[in-house]
Amino acid sequence: xxxxxxxKGTYDLIPPRSAKFLAVREAIATPLRNxxxxxxxxxxxxxxxxFARGVGExxxxxxxxxxxxxxxxxxxLALRPEGTASVLRAALxxxxxxxxxxxxxxxYSGSYYRYExxxxxxxxxxxxVGAEAIGAEDPALDAELIILADQAYRxxxxxxxxxxxxxxxxxxxxxxxxxxxxxFLRGLDLDEETLRRADINPLRVLDDKRPDVQKQxxxxxxxxxYLCDACKAYxxxxxxxxxxxxxxxxxxxKLVRGLDxxxxxxxxxxxxxxxxxxxxxxxGRYDGLSEMIxxxxxxxxxxxxxxxxxxxxxxxxxxxxxxxxxxxxxxxxLGEEARRVLFAKVTELRKLGIAADFSYxxxxxxxxxxxxNRSGARYTIxxxxxxxxxxxxxxxxxxxxxxxxxxxxxxxxxxxxKLG
Numbered sequence: 001x002x003x004x005x006x007x008k009g010t011y012d013l014i015p016p017r018s019a020k021f022l023a024v025r026e027a028i029a030t031p032l033r034n035x036x037x038x039x040x041x042x043x044x045x046x047x048x049x050x051f052a053r054g055v056g057e058x059x060x061x062x063x064x065x066x067x068x069x070x071x072x073x074x075x076x077l078a079l080r081p082e083g084t085a086s087v088l089r090a091a092l093x094x095x096x097x098x099x100x101x102x103x104x105x106x107x108y109s110g111s112y113y114r115y116e117x118x119x120x121x122x123x124x125x126x127x128x129v130g131a132e133a134i135g136a137e138d139p140a141l142d143a144e145l146i147i148l149a150d151q152a153y154r155x156x157x158x159x160x161x162x163x164x165x166x167x168x169x170x171x172x173x174x175x176x177x178x179x180x181x182x183x184f185l186r187g188l189d190l191d192e193e194t195l196r197r198a199d200i201n202p203l204r205v206l207d208d209k210r211p212d213v214q215k216q217x218x219x220x221x222x223x224x225x226y227l228c229d230a231c232k233a234y235x236x237x238x239x240x241x242x243x244x245x246x247x248x249x250x251x252x253x254k255l256v257r258g259l260d261x262x263x264x265x266x267x268x269x270x271x272x273x274x275x276x277x278x279x280x281x282x283x284g285r286y287d288g289l290s291e292m293i294x295x296x297x298x299x300x301x302x303x304x305x306x307x308x309x310x311x312x313x314x315x316x317x318x319x320x321x322x323x324x325x326x327x328x329x330x331x332x333x334l335g336e337e338a339r340r341v342l343f344a345k346v347t348e349l350r351k352l353g354i355a356a357d358f359s360y361x362x363x364x365x366x367x368x369x370x371x372x373n374r375s376g377a378r379y380t381i382x383x384x385x386x387x388x389x390x391x392x393x394x395x396x397x398x399x400x401x402x403x404x405x406x407x408x409x410x411x412x413x414x415x416x417x418k419l420g
Contacts, residue, residue: 009116009124019323021127024310025109028129028152035148037107037131042086044111048078053292054085054261056201065114079113083130083304084261084286085293091134092295102135103300109307121277121309130283132302134290139234142265142285142301143241149269149281149303150247157319158310161280163248164268166255167235168203169227170287171263177226178202188216207256222253231264238265261286265301271309273316280313281305328419329356330377332368334384341408342383342393348412354419372398379415383408 006012013021033039048068055062067079080086087106091097096104109129116122131148133141146163153161169177185198185205194213197204206217227235242249249267257266266284274280283303290298314321329349331342342358349356357375359368365382372380383393392405395414406414 009118130304
């Protein structure tokens with residue numbers, strides 16, 4: 001047993017379960033690639049101020065959960081707790097918004113880090129796939145991203161998820177609501193920390209998960225009652241476009257999300273089979289984030305979907321993914337000449353895109369065939385000195401058990417035909 005273990009709140013992805021995670025990432029990425037989104041990858045750590053400004057100093061993510069540190073050179077950095085701020089920073093640094101093709105549509109996949117109390121579905125290291133559409137204010141863009149996420153989940157076979165939808169208004173109407181909410185919150189029996197948060201960003205209080213706080217918030221004013229005409233019209237068009245696409249959603253006037261940069265459209269994907277950690281993904285519009293981190297005005301929208309929680313949701317529904325076999329052909333050589341010949345055939349098969357593996361080490365026939373069974377291969381090639389003297393190998397169908405002699409020079413074409 002190893003002396004070391006994975007740090008608390010983290011996990012290792014190992015076969016065969018890791019194949020599920022790869023399949024989920026691919027399923028989420030596919031509709032994005034088909035819709036004009038290009039791949040972006042950012043560093044695992046950034047300047048700490050990027051998140052302090054963008055995510056918001058009043059959020060739990062920045063104030064309590066972010067892994068921040070100072071380098072030997074004196075730079076103050078943080079492991080990325082989310083993806084949007086990093087992707088927007090990368091787009092601005094590369095001047096993608098100046099290339100004349102807005103919106104800039106990007107997707108990404110990676111690991112993120114938050115110092116949280118570990119529990120099922122909540123980890124200190126977690127995986128997300130995200131998408132951002134930067135530089136355009138258009139209800140159709142908001143609708144597109146919600147529809148693509150719905151498409152990704154349904155392609156996996158996930159059914160028991162719900163889409164919650166709300167509007168957080170904009171810089172015209174939100175200040176009026178902010179004042180009304182702060183007045184309401186000051187009349188409640190809240191602790192000093194919560195009251196301090198209410199002064200900085202009162203919407204954060206609405207996101208408080210403590211039952212005693214939520215009970216007091218039952219009669220809190222709702223943002224939808226304060227939306228200006230422009231925000232109302234924008235939100236209604238998003239709703240109409242989603243509905244026309246056949247995507248079901250629920251209006252949730254109390255949906256806030258945990259980040260400060262959201263404006264107008266905000267949404268969340270929840271799965272009721274996951275207990276308290278029911279959110280499997282979410283996102284929204286963030287029209288002012290670019291300016292917060294020193295860029296020009298670039299209205300944008302995006303989301304991030306949790307790979308870890310999506311896998312848990314699939315398991316909660318009992319969905320078995322149709323995963324491609326990691327090995328289609330397994331070669332079992334008996335003798336040195338057979339090792340040379342079959343290794344060459346395995347190499348040829350791999351060049352043709354056929355997943356093939358080889359019995360390494362000095363195993364006898366019985367041990368090698370056990371490995372062939374464990375590999376999940378559909379076909380096994382077996383050859384010994386007598387077979388090669390006759391110019392053949394033995395091809396065994398691992399499903400039916402049938403075995404036949406095939407010419408050494410014909411085996412690759414035969415397998416390509418059977419597996420093609």
